[in-house]
Amino acid sequence: MKICQVERPLVATNRIALMEHKHLQVVIDGSAKLVAVDAVGAKPGDWVICVGSSAAREAAGSKGYPSDLTIVGIIDHWPPEGAGDDTTAPTEDSAGDTAAGDAASGPGDQTGGAG
Amino acid sequence: MKICQVERPLVATNRIALMEHKHLQVVIDGSAKLVAVDAVGAKPGDWVICVGSSAAREAAGSKGYPSDLTIVGIIDHWPPEGAGDDTTAPTEDSAGDTAAGDAASGPGDQTGGAG
Amino acid sequence: MKICQVERPLVATNRIALMEHKHLQVVIDGSAKLVAVDAVGAKPGDWVICVGSSAAREAAGSKGYPSDLTIVGIIDHWPPEGAGDDTTAPTEDSAGDTAAGDAASGPGDQTGGAG
Amino acid sequence: MKICQVERPLVATNRIALMEHKHLQVVIDGSAKLVAVDAVGAKPGDWVICVGSSAAREAAGSKGYPSDLTIVGIIDHWPPEGAGDDTTAPTEDSAGDTAAGDAASGPGDQTGGAG
Amino acid sequence: MKICQVERPLVATNRIALMEHKHLQVVIDGSAKLVAVDAVGAKPGDWVICVGSSAAREAAGSKGYPSDLTIVGIIDHWPPEGAGDDTTAPTEDSAGDTAAGDAASGPGDQTGGAG
Numbered sequence: 151m152k153i154c155q156v157e158r159p160l161v162a163t164n165r166i167a168l169m170e171h172k173h174l175q176v177v178i179d180g181s182a183k184l185v186a187v188d189a190v191g192a193k194p195g196d197w198v199i200c201v202g203s204s205a206a207r208e209a210a211g212s213k214g215y216p217s218d219l220t221i222v223g224i225i226d227h228w229p230p231e232g233a234g235d236d237t238t239a240p241t242e243d244s245a246g247d248t249a250a251g252d253a254a255s256g257p258g259d260q261t262g263g264a265g
Numbered sequence: 266m267k268i269c270q271v272e273r274p275l276v277a278t279n280r281i282a283l284m285e286h287k288h289l290q291v292v293i294d295g296s297a298k299l300v301a302v303d304a305v306g307a308k309p310g311d312w313v314i315c316v317g318s319s320a321a322r323e324a325a326g327s328k329g330y331p332s333d334l335t336i337v338g339i340i341d342h343w344p345p346e347g348a349g350d351d352t353t354a355p356t357e358d359s360a361g362d363t364a365a366g367d368a369a370s371g372p373g374d375q376t377g378g379a380g
Numbered sequence: 381m382k383i384c385q386v387e388r389p390l391v392a393t394n395r396i397a398l399m400e401h402k403h404l405q406v407v408i409d410g411s412a413k414l415v416a417v418d419a420v421g422a423k424p425g426d427w428v429i430c431v432g433s434s435a436a437r438e439a440a441g442s443k444g445y446p447s448d449l450t451i452v453g454i455i456d457h458w459p460p461e462g463a464g465d466d467t468t469a470p471t472e473d474s475a476g477d478t479a480a481g482d483a484a485s486g487p488g489d490q491t492g493g494a495g
Numbered sequence: 496m497k498i499c500q501v502e503r504p505l506v507a508t509n510r511i512a513l514m515e516h517k518h519l520q521v522v523i524d525g526s527a528k529l530v531a532v533d534a535v536g537a538k539p540g541d542w543v544i545c546v547g548s549s550a551a552r553e554a555a556g557s558k559g560y561p562s563d564l565t566i567v568g569i570i571d572h573w574p575p576e577g578a579g580d581d582t583t584a585p586t587e588d589s590a591g592d593t594a595a596g597d598a599a600s601g602p603g604d605q606t607g608g609a610g
Numbered sequence: 611m612k613i614c615q616v617e618r619p620l621v622a623t624n625r626i627a628l629m630e631h632k633h634l635q636v637v638i639d640g641s642a643k644l645v646a647v648d649a650v651g652a653k654p655g656d657w658v659i660c661v662g663s664s665a666a667r668e669a670a671g672s673k674g675y676p677s678d679l680t681i682v683g684i685i686d687h688w689p690p691e692g693a694g695d696d697t698t699a700p701t702e703d704s705a706g707d708t709a710a711g712d713a714a715s716g717p718g719d720q721t722g723g724a725g
Contacts, residue, residue, distance in 0.1 A: 151530040151564055153521075158345065162314055165338030166304050166324060174314070176268075180527065182295065185266040185314050189511050199507055199519070199530050202563045204319045204434070204549045204664070209511060209561035216324035216337055218317045219266055222561055223510030230503065273460065277429055280453030281419050281439060289429070291383075297410065300381040300429050319434045319549070319664070331439035331452055333432045334381055388690065392659055395683030396649050396669060404659070406613075412640065415611040415659050434549070434664045446669035446682055448662045449611055496645040496679055498636075525642065534626050544622055544634070544645050547678045549664045554626060554676035567676055568625030575618065 152200045153228065154179045156192045156221075168216050175221060186219040197228035267315045268343065269294045271307045271336075283331050290336060301334040312343035382430045383458065384409045386422045386451075398446050405451060416449040427458035497545045498573065499524045501537045501566075513561050520566060531564040542573035612660045613688065614639045616652045616681075628676050635681065646679040657688035 154177035162174065173188040177200060186200050187210045198221045201209050209220040269292035277289065288303040292315060301315050302325045313336045316324050325332040384407035392404065403418040407430060416430050417440045428451045431439050440447040499522035507519065518533040522545060531545050532555045543566045546554050555562040614637035622634065633648040637660060646660050647670045658681045661669050670677040 151519075151562070153528055153530060160314075161341045162338035163341055164305055165314070168324060169337060174266075183268055185268060190509055199505075199510070201561050202318065203547065203551070205552055205561040205563045206318070207320050208559055209513060214323055216316050216320040216335075217266070218320045220561075222514060223507035226506045226508055275429075276456045277453035278456055279420055280429070283439060284452060289381075298383055300383060317433065321433070322435055329438055331431050331435040331450075332381070333435045390659075391686045392683035393686055394650055395659070398669060399682060404611075413613055415613060432663065436663070437665055444668055446661050446665040446680075447611070448665045496634075496677070498643055498645060535624055544620075544625070546676050548662065548666070550667055550676040550678045553674055554628060565676075567629060568622035571621045571623055 151222070152179050152202065152219075153225070154184070154186070154198055154200045154221075156194050156196045156198055157183065158194050160185055166216070168214065170215075172210065172215075177219075177221070184219055186221045187215070187217040188221045190221055190224055192221050192224055197225040199223040199225060266337070267294050267317065267334075268340070269299070269301070269313055269315045269336075271309050271311045271313055272298065273309050275300055281331070283329065285330075287325065287330075292334075292336070299334055301336045302330070302332040303336045305336055305339055307336050307339055312340040314338040314340060381452070382409050382432065382449075383455065384414070384416070384428055384430045384451075386424050386426045386428055387413065388424050390415055396446070398444065400445075402440065402445075407449075407451070414449055416451045417445070417447040418451045420451055420454055422451050422454055427455040429453040429455060496567070497524050497547065497564075498570065499529070499531070499543055499545045499566075501539050501541045501543055502528065503539050505530055511561070513559065515560075517555065517560075522564075522566070529564055531566045532560070532562040533566045535566055535569055537566050537569055542570040544568040544570060611682070612639050612662065612679075613685065614644070614646070614658055614660045614681075616654050616656045616658055617643065618654050620645055626676065628674065630675075632670065632675075637679075637681070644679055646681045647675070647677040648681045650681055650684055652681050652684055657685040659683040659685060 157176040157178055160174040160176050175186050175188045175192060177184050177186045177198065179200070184200075187206070189209055189211065190198070192198050200219050201222045202219050206217045206220040207213055207215050209222050210217040272291040272293055275289040275291050290301050290303045290307060292299050292301045292313065294315070299315075302321070304324055304326065305313070307313050315334050316337050317334050321332040321335040322328055322330050324335040324337050387406040387408055390404040390406050405416050405418045405422060407414050407416045407428065409430070414430075417436070419439055419441065420428070422428050430449050431452050432449050436447040436450040437443055437445050439450040439452050502521040502523055505519040505521050520531050520533045520537060522529050522531045522543065524545070529545075532551070534554055534556065535543070537543050545564050546567045547564050551562045551565040552558055552560050554565040554567050617636040617638055620634040620636050635646050635648045635652060637644050637646045637658065639660070644660075647666070649669055649671065650658070652658050660679050661682045662679050666677040666680040667673055667675050669680040669682050
């Protein structure tokens with residue numbers, strides 16, 4: 151599962167019927183923005199556990215639900231206290247961004263370095 | 266799910282029978298171009314939600330449909346107003362490109378930096 | 381689905397029985413070389429649509445076929461005419477390569493830049 | 496399967512019922528932090544084998560379990576003795592980090608280089 | 611499927627019962643090290659075809675086997691003769707490494723460039 155931070159809800163009025171009216175959230179996974187079905191009622195800023203692959207379907211409520219990323223839990227404390235984790239340190243790329251922007255340089259970052 | 270922008274329809278006359286005559290779209294996911302089955306009738310320039318993994322099959326209409334990426338919704342507003350999102354800022358790579366080109370530096374970008 | 385270019389057939393005499401005698405092709409996906417089961421009879425140089433995930437199995441002919449990447453269609457025109465697409469522009473990395481080499485810097489490229 | 500190093504347990508009080516009370520671990524995969532369901536009782540610092548995709552569900556105990564990453568084994572010796580493996584060499588990025596931090600530059604690293 | 615090179619066998623005494631006693635191999639996929647279930651009896655140095663996704667389970671011997679990467683074939687000739695393939699060229703990163711180390715800069719490399 152991925153550790154993501156919720157950015158904001160996503161509205162897509164025109165969507166297939168199988169998606170029903172479940173809430174969608176834009177989540178930040180490293181430097182990428184993804185869309186996840188929200189199964190726990192997360193709020194913007196929350197650090198959440200997102201499950202992907204075929205497990206995302208059942209986690210979203212039924213085996214036939216068309217999800218490949220579902221929020222299945224809200225992490226109690228992230229980043230952990232005293233971890234000296236670089237997820238909280240502003241970097242060259244994120245300095246001056248919003249809190250959500252800073253989060254973008256957290257876990258799962260696959261972006262190349264610079265000289 | 267991924268946030269992609271539709272670039273153009275894709276024509277592949279020689280294809281397996283299982284694909285039927287469903288419409289295929291070239292979509293831009295960060296800096297990569299992918300092909301998605303269109304289940305909502307999207308137009309070039311639309312920002313869409315694409316579902317992958319095994320969920321893409323049922324979303325395309327039937328459990329046996331050979332899709333690993335299906336457009337399941339059109340996003341109402343993207344990028345969000347007042348987001349200060351870097352998806353709208355022209356960069357070194359995209360300046361002078363078309364709108365679709367600019368979009369290529371949006372969410373999901375996994376390309377390395379430069380010295 | 382991915383947009384790949386066929387490079388050459390791949391021979392693996394020692395393989396599991398489940399793979400039968402279906403043709404395998406080396407395909408180029410951005411800067412990576414992958415192996416795909418060929419369900420359409422593609423030739424080296426062809427631009428093709430490759431389906432992955434669990435959909436690759438049924439696309440290869442049967443639900444039990446051990447494929448995670450199957451060529452399901454040949455694209456009529458790629459890159460599109462007048463697209464101003466950077467997939468045709470020789471780059472620092474590919475200049476002097478063969479046509480297939482140039483293609484390697486096309487869609488799906490996740491390689492970092494250079495200073 | 497991926498070779499990951501266990502960093503610490505993860506607590507998520509608010510989670511979907513399907514996840515039951517199984518233990519979750521933060522694991523380091525190259526430079527990314529992921530969450531895995533622990534099926535073997537691993538400790539922080541252990542190098543483990545993590546299985547993903549749909550196989551992660553059954554490995555977590557039942558076909559309906561919503562996991563896309565499950566720890567299925569603890570590696571006896573990693574990195575292997577006398578391997579001259581760069582997974583043990585401190586790099587520009589990890590020097591000064593904890594043991595777990597050093598591990599982050601190990602296998603599965605997809606981060607770009609620097610000038 | 612991926613083109614990988616076998617590096618060495620992997621021993622994990624403490625593993626879930628579902629994995630039985632099948633052989634595991636460390637394989638190199640570009641710059642990443644992965645673990646694959648060996649269904650063909652490969653040796654260190656062999657270039658092999660690895661299947662992932664849900665197809666890896668059945669390829670490993672049974673539908674319930676917890677594998678997401680299975681070696682399904684040994685490639686007859688790789689890299690191909692006269693290919694002018696850069697998979698054989700030593701690079702800044704791999705010069706001085708073992709044969710297996712050189713292989714790490716072969717197909718599937720997603721590592722960023724340098725200035």
